[in-house]
Amino acid sequence: MTAARKHLTRDDLAPLARAATGRGLSAVDRLRGGSKKGAYRLALDDDTTAVAYVWSPDEDYWDTDPPDLRDPFSHGTGFDLFTAAYDRLTAAGVRTPRLLYAGDGQVVVEDMAGGSLEEALRRDPAAARASLDLLAAQLGQLHAHEGPTFGKVALVDNGGTPSARSCEQRVTEGALRDIEEIAVRDPRAAAAREQLTDAVRALAAAVRPRARYSLIHGELGPDHVLLTPDGRPALIDIEGLLYFDVEWEHVFLRLRFQRHYEALHVPDLDEDRLRLYRLAMHLSLVAGPLRLLDGDFPDRVRFRDIAEHNLRQALSLLTASS
Template identity: 60%
Template sequence: MTTTRKTLTRTDLAPFAHAIGHTLNDVTRLRGGSKKGVYRLTFQDRSTAVAYVWSPDEDLWDAGPGDPRDPFSHASGLTLFTAAANRLAAAGVRAPRLLHADPTHTHLPADVAIVEDLPGGTLEDLLNGAPAAVPKAKAKEDALERMAALLDTLHSCTGPSFGKVAVVDNGGSSYGGSCAAVVVERALSDLGELPARDPRAAAAHPQLADGIRMLAAQVQPRTEPPTLIHGELGPDHVRVTPDGDLALIDIEGLMYFDVEWEHVFLRLRFGHHYDALRTEGTEALDANRLSLYRLAMHLSLVAGPLRLLDVGDFHDPEFMRDIAEHNLQQALSLVGRT
């Protein structure tokens, strides 16, 4: 099944502007948001806000409702968003301020949230040399220092058990015996999808499966509580405000988990900038978990993009194919199949 997005109009979104005391003048779909529609609302007084719309028509993954007790289930929906926004606010980590939430589906057959608009660009824009998008940001170095401080604040928070914030903070429990066990199960599942998609993955399947199990056997039980992590914390998920402040976006996947999972993703997405994000806390990272999670992350970043291309109308399919190809090469190299 292929999901084709239908762009919402001013008529569709006008009631939500009215709910926060404004008259809607214009609507612009913003790029990104593969699990939700993201729209900038411009009001008659020239102020702006952003609408998040979670509906099947906006979700390119065609995944349907996920079970939030699975830490890696489809991270989409108003419940996950509001729980994550509340937890980040309590932690002192900035995210777009929630202005209005509508779970009633009165005006649209979807959950909708209206949040503050953070003008400017992303940290990725700044690191790629587009400072005009963030006019008052002092420099890349300043932004990276702020990012390291944000990570310190985020990762200083822990939870009573692992899992999505919306589950754990409401007293619920997640599937799986440990973070590592959940990662192994997911990695083997992702690997199981690949032989039918690529002959290289088919040929290397035994080595990749053995690699997952061998690395998992080296991970020792952990007694420390799980850490609060974003889950997909690349520089594209960090907004840089005009005054140089940083705010996290796409927060629905916020969860308590092994901090090594976050650091593997940070290293992949920040590349040579990752060293600037090292803090005293990174010295305590578990090398065995990092090795297991690195292989699992690469496999996820092969299976996920290929899955998205199967069911969605992602605006840049070649980009997704490149992600899958790069990560397949990385996974194969980790088991000596380059």
């Protein structure tokens, strides 16, 4: 049985608030949704707020080893990954909540007052279109920055090299592992195991070699975009920032933004990579949530729904290609 997790209290976070802002702490609210780190809104004694990010075993619901920097898709969390990503985004001129303090494995950033782009799109899609267009411009700026190889920013910007030979090889190997993992958990996946494996291998064989690696967020949904009061976007959950095929970013954008994706679409994407990455992404979004649900993550219904939806999508791609 999993031991009860200890989340931080006002007394725990008061020294951090004082170090970051010079202010006393009047209240703390742990923000919902995170599975890898704790995010706490700090209400300060001058009626302003800030957000603390905390990395610890009690805040990380994934049962995994520390991140292997040579694997671009290894567990994307941690203080060092955050600070490396923040520095790279800042140098690239891409907006993210302003860093107020970093030390002892914790950071404090500005509290974005405009809510999330996801909320804005749900509330009034027409009014949110201006923010969506600004995000498209920001993504163009992000993706225009390239690295000498692919991999996590913390690796590549320090002269490291990845363990895989290519982006498509890493995606293919991950998809094949995901199929094996899913097949032992779901009879539909078990019945389609050979078809799924053959499909991944066939799609991978069609991808032509390429050596252009764009700076991408990696998991950019509208919930990972916060807004300033005047609607300007800022990217959050940035620890997974990496140099990779821009098609990987666009597959995720299309999946998460759905009917709003057209505003973010760009021409000249590699269709062969998109086809491989689309199937691989769906498989990853089955295997990952099911793995998370082996533990004590509290938001179980949502992640079970994510796994179910993406399994159906992966199986529908087999039908569409047959």
